[in-house]
Amino acid sequence: MKLTIVILFVSLLQVSTKVYSQGTKFNLNVKNKRIVEVLKEIEESSKFRFFYIREQVNVERVVSIKANQATIDDILEELFKRQGINFQVMEDFLILLSPEDITYIKTNNVQMQKSISGTITDEFNQTLPGVTIYIKGTSQGTVSDSNGNYSISNILKNDILVFSFVGMSKQEIVVSGRTKIDIKMIFNAIGIEEVIALGYGVQRKIDVTGSVGMVDANVILERHSFNALQGIQGKIAGVNIFSNSGSPTGSTRVIIRGMNSIETTSDPLYVVDGVVMENFHLLNPNDIEHIEVLKDASSAAIYGSRGANGVILVTTKRGAKNDEVIISYDSYICVGRIRRKMDLLNSEEWLEVIKRGYENAPKYSQYDDGNYPSISFTDPLLFDSNENPLYDTDWQEEATRTAVSHNHQFSIQQGNEKSSTGAFLNYSDNEGIMLNSWLKRVNAKITYDAKPNDWLGFGINMLINKTWENEIEEGSGYQMPRRTMIEFVPVLPVKFPNGNWSNSSSTNNFALEGMANPVHVLTTQERLRNRKQFFGNTFLNIHILPGLELKTQFGIDNQIAEYKEYSPTDLLNISYPNASADIDIFESMYWQEETFLTYNNSTKGQRINAVLGLSWQERTYRFNSLSTSGFSDDFYKYNNIGAANDPDAPTSGFEKWAMNSYFSRINYSLNNKLMATITARIDGSSRFGENNKYGFFPSAGFGWVISNDDFLTNISFLNYLKLRTSYGITGNTELGTYRSLATVSSGTVLLNGERANYSEVSKLPNPDLEWEKTSQFNIGIELSMFQNRVSAELDYYHKLTSDLLLARPIPHSTGFSSVMDNIGSVSNQGVDFLFTIQNIQNSEFNWETTINLNFNKNRIEELGENDEDIFPGPFWVSGSQTILRIGEPLGSFWGYKRLGTWGLDEAEEAAAVGAIPGVAKRSSEREIIGKGVPDLTGSFINRFEFKNFDFIVDIQFSQGAEIMQQFTHSIEDRTGYSNGLSTILYDGWTVTNQNTMVQQIRNAPLNGQNSEVDDHWVVDGSYIRGSLFSLGYTFKEVVLDKIKLNSCRLFANVDNAFVIHSKDFNGYDPEATSWGENQWGQNIFFFQYPKPTTITFGMNVKF
Secondary structure (H helix, E strand, O other): OHHHHHHHOOOOOOHHHHHHHHHOOEEEEEEEEEHHHHHHHHHHOOOOEEEOOOOOOOOOOEEEEEEEEEOHHHHHHHHOOOOOOEEEEEOOEEEEEOOOOHHHHHOOOOOEEEEEEEEEEOOOOOEOOOOEEEEOOOOOEEEOOOOOEEEEEEEEOOOEEEEEOOOEOOEEEEOOOOOEOOEEOOEOOOOOOOEEEOOOOEEEHHHOOOOEEEEEHHHHOOOOOOOHHHHOOOOOOOEEEEEOOOOOOOOEEEEEOOOOOOOOOOOOEEEEOOEEOOOHHHOOHHHEEEEEEEOOHHHHHHHHHHOOOOEEEEEEOOOOOOOEEEEEEEEEEEEEEEOOOOOEOOHHHHHHHHHHHHHOHHHHOOOOOOOOOOOOOOOOOOEOOOOOEOOOOOHHHHHEOOEEEEEEEEEEEEEOOOEEEEEEEEEEEEEOOEOOOEEEEEEEEEEEEEEEEOOEEEEEEEEEEEEEEEOOOOOHHHOOHHHHHHHOOOOOOOEOOOOOEOEOOOOOOOOOOOOEOHHHHHHHOEEEEEEEEEEEEEEEEEEEEOOEEEEEEEEEEEEEEEEEEEEOOOOOOOOOOOOEEEEEEEEEEEEEEEEEEEEEEEEOOEEEEEEEEEEEEEEEEEEEEEEEEOOOOOOOHHHOHHHOOEEOOOEEEEEEEEEEEEEEEEEEEEOOOEEEEEEEEEEEEOOOOOOOOEEEEEEEEEEEEHHHOHHHOOOOOEEEEEEEEEEEEEEEOOOOOOOOOOEEEEEEEEEOOEEEEEEEEEEOOOOOOOOEEEEEEEEEEEEEEOOOOEEEEEEEEEEEEEEEEEEEEOOHHHOOOEEEEEEEEEEEEEEEEEEEEEEEEOOOEEEEEEEEEEEEEEEEEEEOOOOOOEOOOOEOOOOEOEEEOOOOOOOEEEEEOEEEEOOHHHHHHHHOOOOOOOOEEEOOOOEEEEEOOOOEEEEEEEEEEEOOEEEEEEEEEEEOOEEEEOOHHHHOOOEOOOOOEOHHHHOEOEOOEOOOOEOOOOEHHHHOOOOOOEOOOEEEOOEEEEEEEEEEEEOOHHHHHHHOOOEEEEEEEEEOOOEEEOOOOOOOOOOOOOOOOOOOOOOEEOOOOOOEEEEEEEEEEEO
16 A cells, blocks of 8 residues: 555655645635545635545544635645644645655655546447446546546556456556556456356356356345255246245255156255255355256266256355455344234134034934934033133134244455465254244354465365254144144133143034144144254365366265154143153265366367266165153153153164266367367266166267357347257166165064064065166257346256156066066256346446246156056045156146036936035046146346345246145035134035035034045145345445444345235145155145244344
8 A cells, every 4th residue: 555655646746836735725614524525625626636545544524624715734734633644735636645654755756647538448349338447456446427438537657447347357457657548348248257166176157068057145145044945946047946834944845947756856966065965954055155056967967877856066155365354244133923824714603614514414414303413502611601602712823923033154264375264153043933843053164275385285174063943743643733723623722721721622512623732732742853964075186287187075974863752641632641752863974085187278269178087975874763652741751761661662774875986077168159068977876786787977068159250240239149058868866775676574473372573575676777867958048238238048958857767567476566667757848048137237226137937847758568657645535646647747636626516406416426415516537637846937036226225126936836735625625523714604505505616514523524635625826926025235435444344234134025826725825745755745735834924134244
C-alpha cells in the first residue's frame, strides 16, 4: 500500500498549484454531513480533486463545519482534526493519506496521471455497458456507461487496470503512461477455463463431452436444510430428489434419469473427496464446496460397474490460499409447524357415523325381528348425562408441535503457496414437528494440504460425525403414531382427570381397533439411533515430468450404529403388558486404495488430458441383535436386557465383498473447437458368479464448439454453441453380497421328542451371474446468447438396462422354484433442459430466472423367457400394490377400477356379484391404475439483487405421477373401528346420494367391511410447491469497518410455504412414501410424517 502511495505522489508540486490553493477561498456551513459529501462539494466548486484509500481514511464520519473565506488547508485541518490524516496539495489534486509522512512522497520522482478514458467493445465491435473497471489492489473503480465509455481518475503510471464482465474473460492492462485505453472484451461463454470434477481429476468445462450437472456451495446453502440432497432438489436437470418424509430422520430418495433396476437399487453412487460414502445424508451441507452429478455414460463410465444409476461427486471445503486467514461463523434458527391437517371427523361427526352404522346394520347382516343392534353413549368417562361427548380431541394437534431447530458452523481456513489448513466444526439440533422426534449432529472436519517443493504434494482430510436421534416410526401391528394420530377417535382424551393415559380399551362403549394413544407412544416409547462415522482420505502427488503426475490416495468410511428401543408396559397393541427392548449394533467398514497417473499437455491449440490407474475396494458389514420382552416394570429398559423373562435368541451376521479395478480416460481438444473423450474401466467383484467375475465398461464422447468455427463468427448475438454426444456402458453391482452362491439355512426341529439342529441349502448357485449393464446414448447442446445473458443446456438420452437380475423359474424337481439370473431389461428415455436468463443486469438491480425441466419415460422391455407379469410388492390388503409388465413403467399401481357405488335400481345386477346397493362397484379384474414416478419434474427459480438485498423465489413442480392413498382402506372404506375422513359423513352413499364413489356407512365391527385396492384410492399426484422464499441483506463496507467484520449477511427463509395439488388428495403432502427404501413404494403411502412449513432466520459472518 505504501508503494502505491509513493507512486501516486510524484514531484509535481508546482508554484501555480500553491498559488491556486492559497488564493482559493471557501465559505462553508455544513451540519451533520459525511466527510465524503463535504469533499464532493469542494470538488464541484473548485479544481481540487481528492484521492484517498477508504481503508485508511474514514470519510463516512459525520461532521459539522462553518468556514468563511477559508483556505483549503484550513478546511482540511478542521475536517481531520485529531484524526492523524496528513495531506498535500499537488497540482490541482488534493491527496489525503493516513497515517504516513507526506515528506516521504516528495522524495520520489515517479509520474502520475490525471485520468484515463476509453471505450469497451466486444468481439463484434458492439459497445459494452456495465463493464467493471478498477485499479488492481485498490477499491477505486468505475463502470462503463450505456455507450461503453469509461473514465477513471487518479491513475499512476504503472497501475494495472482490471476489466471484468459477466460471461467474458477478465483482462488486466498495465497503464504504462497512457491516457486512453480502448478494450475489446473476449466472450468466455460458460467459462472456457472453468474446470469441473469428473472423477480422478478435473477437466475444463469446454472439453467435457458428457452430461454433467453442477451446483456450488452458495446454491446448496440457499435452503439451509440439514440434508445436502434437499439443498440441490430442483437445481440439476435430470435429477429427481424425493423428500419423502418431514421427519428429521426421514429418507430422501434420488433417481437420476429414471429407474433402471428391478431387484437392485436405483440409488446413485456417492463419492466424497474421491471416497465412496454410504449414508450420504449424514454429511454436513456446510462442509460442501460444490457438487457434480455425472448423468451419462461418457462421464460416469470411469466408475464402471457402479455408475449405472449416475454418480454424485462431492468436493468439500479445504484451506485458504494467497496468504489468507478466513474465520467464518454461520448460524440459523428455524421454526416449523404442520403445513396442512387431514380433514377428519370431530367428536360430534364421528358419533353420527357410529349411529348411522348401527341404523344400517340390518341391511348387511341377518338379525331376528326386533333384535337389531343399537347403541347409546352412556360411558361416564366420555359422556355427560345427555350423551354429549366430554372431549373433542384433535389428535393431529396433540401429536405435533411447533418445532424449533438450530444449526451452527464455525470454520477457520488459512494457507499460502506452500500449505493450507482448514478446520470446520458444526453442531445442529433438528426437532421434528411430531412430539419427541429429533436429530442432533456434531460434525468435525480438518484438512491439511502441503506442497513443500515443485515435485511433491500431499494432503489429508478427516471427518468425524456423531449423530443422536429418536426415530418415530412404527410399532408392532403398524401402530405407529403417524397412523394413530389419524385413526384414534376424538371422543377420547389424551389423559383422563386421574392422570391415566387413554387407549382404545378405555371404554367398552365401542368396538375399537386396538391401539395406543399416539401422544402416549410419542412421549414414552424410545427409538434411539446413535451413529458414529469416521471418514477421510490421504493422498500423495508426485510430479514426475512436465505435465505428468502420479497420485496415490487411501480412503476410509467406518460407520457404527447402535439402535436402542424400549416400549413400556402400558402401550396397548405394542408392548402391553410385558414391555419390550431391543439393542442392535451395526458396523460397516469400507476402504479403498487408488493409484493413477495424470497427464496434461497443451501446445499449438491442442490439449490432452489423460488418466490411467487402478483401484482396490473392500467393505465388511457386521451386526449383532438382542431383543427381549417380559419386564416386570419400566426401570431397566434396554440397560439390562437380562432383567426380562422372555428373551429372543440373539442374532448376528457378517458380510464381506471386494473389488479391484483398472481404469483409463483420455480427452483430446483441438483449438477449443473439437474434443473427444474415451473412457474404459475393468471391474472385478466378489459378488458375481465364478464365470463372470470381471466386466468391461467403455464409453466415448465427442464435442464440437460450433461457435468457434469461422462460419459462425459473424453472428453477433451468439456467444457460445456446443454440440456433444456420447455412448457408453456402465454397470450396477448393488445386488447383495452372496446372490451368485448357494446359501445354507440353519435351524432346529423336533425329532423323537428332542430338538435337533439342521442345515439345508436354501438357494441354488449361479456361477454365470453378472452385472446389470446400462448402455446409454446422449446428445446435447450448450448455448449462450446476447452477451451471455441467455444460456441453455438441452440433453436427450436413451438408456437400456439389460441383464436385469430376476428369479428365473426352474422345475420343482430340483427342489427349488427359481434361481437368480440375468434375464430382463428396462429402458428410459427423456430430455433434460436447463435455461437461464439475466432479465435485468446493472449496478443496482439484477434479476435472474432459471427454469429446470426433466422429462422421462420408463418402459419394461423384457421379463424373462415368457415375459410373465411380476408382482414385487409392497404387499398389503389384497396382495401386491404394484405390477411389472412388459410395455409398462416400473412402479405401476395394480388394483381394481372403482366404477362408482351400486344404486337401488341395480340391486339385481349387484346381487349377481355378491353385492348390494351402497357398496363399491368395481371392475371384475385388476388392472394398472397409475404409477408413482412422474413424467415431468422441474423448478422455476428467480433470483433478485437490489443494492445490498437479495431475494430468491424457488417454485418446484411435478406432473404425471399418481398417488395411492392406502389410508383410504382404514379411514374411509371401513367405519366403526377408528376415526375417518369427513367424506364418510358428507359424501357417503345414501338413498338421496347414490351417484358417489364413497360407500354407505356401515359399522365394520358389526357387519364387516368392503375394502380392496382400487383406483378410488389413486389420485393425481401433480403439484406445484412454493419450495423456498428467501430474503437476505449484506452489510456495506462502511458498516463492516465499524463492527470489525469482513462480511456479514442476514437472511430469512420460508420453506415449503404452499403446495397446490389435486382436490382429491387427502394426505399431508403429495410427495411421500410409507415404504421406506422399497423400490416400488414411491407415492404409495399408508400414513405420512407431515412435512412442516418452516421459517428460518440466520446470519453468515466472516471475521
